[in-house]
Amino acid sequence: MTTMPNWLKQRAFLTPERIAVSDGRRTKTFAELYEAAAAWARRLAQAGVKEGDIVALLMKNRIEMIEIIHALFFLGARVLLQNVRLTSYELGWQLDDSGASLVVADEELAGRLGGDGRVLTVGAVAALPKADVSLKETCDLEEVATIMYTSGTTGTPKGVLQTYGNHWWSAVGSALNLGLHERDCWLAAVPLFHISGLSIAMRSVIYGMPMRLQTSFDPKEANEWIMRGEVTIMSVVAAMLQRMVAELGEARYPDTFRCMLLGGGPAPRPLLEACKEKGIPVYQTYGMTETASQIATLAPEYSLTKLGSAGKPLFPAELCILKDGQPARPHEAGEIVVKGPNVTKGYLHRPEATAQAIRGGWFYTGDMGYVDEDGFLYVLDRRSDLIISGGENVYPAEVEAVLLSHPDVEEAGVTGVEDETWGQVPYAFVRLKRGASPDEAALRAFCRERLAKYKVPARIYFVNELPRNAAQKLLRRELKRLIPKTEQTF
Ligand code: ATP
Ligand code: MG
Incomplete structure (x- = not known):
């Protein structure tokens, strides 16, 4: 068992006056964050939260969400972070699957859980008296801090x-790669209920670095903060970056x-190239919920020469490509397997899925790469x-990337459809940009120029919307x- 001082308590002791978090209007120092989290902890204890409980949070990015996460750490509870875009059914399913004892929800989201007796709004918790309980002063690195579906x-x-x-090793691994500058401020425009957002909050308290919060992503405001030098690092997914680049116009960061x-x-690739052109320092990274965010990231000095790569594993992690159970040669595709102190120990109440995913100390990601x-x-x-x-491998992402590079294409999705001759053939589904007219033959010709014959979609359907998850x-x-x-033959 390895224990450490509770992170927020230690941070508030070491650098109490430093800015911990700001949403552009309100700002809190680490001392203030600590005081607020301790107060929430006493109220949550009054609501019956005890060590080992699973407490769900259904909240949008705001300072109180960070305070409540730390409050639950003070009580030794495990925090289940729920995606606010999920339906009532999906949220209820997670609560039952996890056995959560309480849900703390934003006022406007609480209704989503209908009459569930476990729900308390943030306002209702704030109105509770503070119980006289002792707060945990340490954390055990083996203990579960958070759960994310x-x-x-x-x-x-x-x-x-x-x-x-x-979380600790994820934060340390990231700092060993990206470094830590005195003026750093990390923008969380990605949700805190995803590991991409939560990991920023963990780094903030571990590094003593301010973070900036956006309730929901706003490319214009994000660009303004960057332009004013208030934000030095930002985490994004491709769709967010696309909108920021468009909004930026001719300006440069x-x-x-x-x-x-x-x-x-x-x-x-076109996005990476556009960023290269504009001098935007893009660091591609690969990671997942199971690796507590990044497991590999392209180090700064290679961001241009290895365009398209997700880099090398972070210092504390290992990565290997397995083909038919054996380590693959360079450029040979196989499953990406990883190992490291930032990798999950498994899935909640799922011993079989855990044994399937973690074998011989390696985590099988289910992703292909080389x-x-x-x-x-x-x-x-x-x-x-x-x-x-x-007999040839076709990666849908590669075909989608080609379709997306066509000026008329807004969104593209590719999947395999059973075929008598070939076993499977790729089919594409495309949403066109406003005003563009559908022309399957022309789009297939565009693909034929850029893809081997077996990768060219056998059919391209024009659709209004592609199926996406929360x-x-x-x-x-x-x-x-x-x-x-x-036309369905299956
Ligand atoms: P589920 O496991 O339920 O199917 P999910 O895998 O989409 O959900 P996340 O953990 O949020 O949930 O996403 C991680 C996945 O995102 C990775 O396993 C990988 O498939 C994809 N991904 C992450 N980074 C990259 C990257 N740089 N390039 C390509 N794919 C990536
Ligand atoms: Mg996954």
Whole structure:
């Protein structure tokens, strides 16, 4: 057992006057954050929260959310972070699956959980008297701090256990790669209920670094903060970066802005190239809920020479590509497996899924990729989405990237459809930009110029919307439903 002082208490002791968090209007120092979290802890204890309980949070990014997370750490409770975009059914399913004893919800979200007797609004907690309890002064690195359900892109969501040690090593690994500058301020415009957002809050308290919060992503405001030098690092997914680049126009970010950490899914090449042109310091990263955020990130000095790569593993982590159970050669594709102190110890109440995912100390990510001769990782796609056509591997992400590079295409999704001759063939589903007219033959010709024949979509359907989950990720397994009934052969 390795224990450490409680992070917020220690931080408030070491650097009480430093800014901990700001939302652009309100600002709190670490001392103030500590006082507020301690007060919430005493109120939550009054509500019956005890050590070992699972307490769900259904909140949007705001300072109180950070305070309540730390309050629950003070009580030794495990924090289940719920995605505010989920339906009532999905939220209820997670509460039952996890066995949460209480839900703390934003006023406007509480209704989503109907008559569930476990729900307390933030306002209702604030109105409770403070119980006289002692707060935990240490944390055990082996203990579960937070639980997040995977977004269910590839199947039923599973509750990922994230320990204090996972968060600690994730924060340390990130700092060893990106460095830590005195003027750093990390912008969380991604949700705190995702690991991308929560990991910023963990780094803030571990590093003693201010973080900036956006309730919901606003590209204009984010650009303004960067331009004023108030934010030096930001975490984004490709769709956010796209909007920021468009909003930026001809302007350029100042040198104070040193890192645009881009993760969560494939990074379209045209976007990376546009950023290169504008001198935006994009660091591609690969990670997941199970690795408490980044497991590999492209180090600054390679961001231009290894464009498209997600980099090398962070210092405390290992990464290997397995093909048929054996380490693959450079450029040979296989499953990405990882190991490290930031990697989860498993899924809540899912011993079988845990044993399936963690074998011999390695975590099998379910993602396909390869490393080049220098050890740089290139993520190809999810193994479950791989299309095998006439014995050749087709990665939907590669075909989608080509479609997306067409000026008329707004969104694209590719999946495999059964075929008598080839086993499977790729089918594409495309949402066109406003005003563009559909022309399947022309779009296929565009693909033929850029892709090997077996990768060119056998059919391209024009649709109004692509199926996405609450994390806005494409649900490829649901694409087939968009094929008109009259054409369905399966
Ligand atoms: P589920 O596990 O329920 O299907 P999910 O995997 O989408 O949900 P997350 O943990 O939020 O949930 O996402 C991690 C996944 O995102 C990775 O496993 C990978 O498939 C994808 N991803 C992350 N970074 C990259 C990247 N740089 N390039 C390509 N894909 C990425
Ligand atoms: Mg996953």
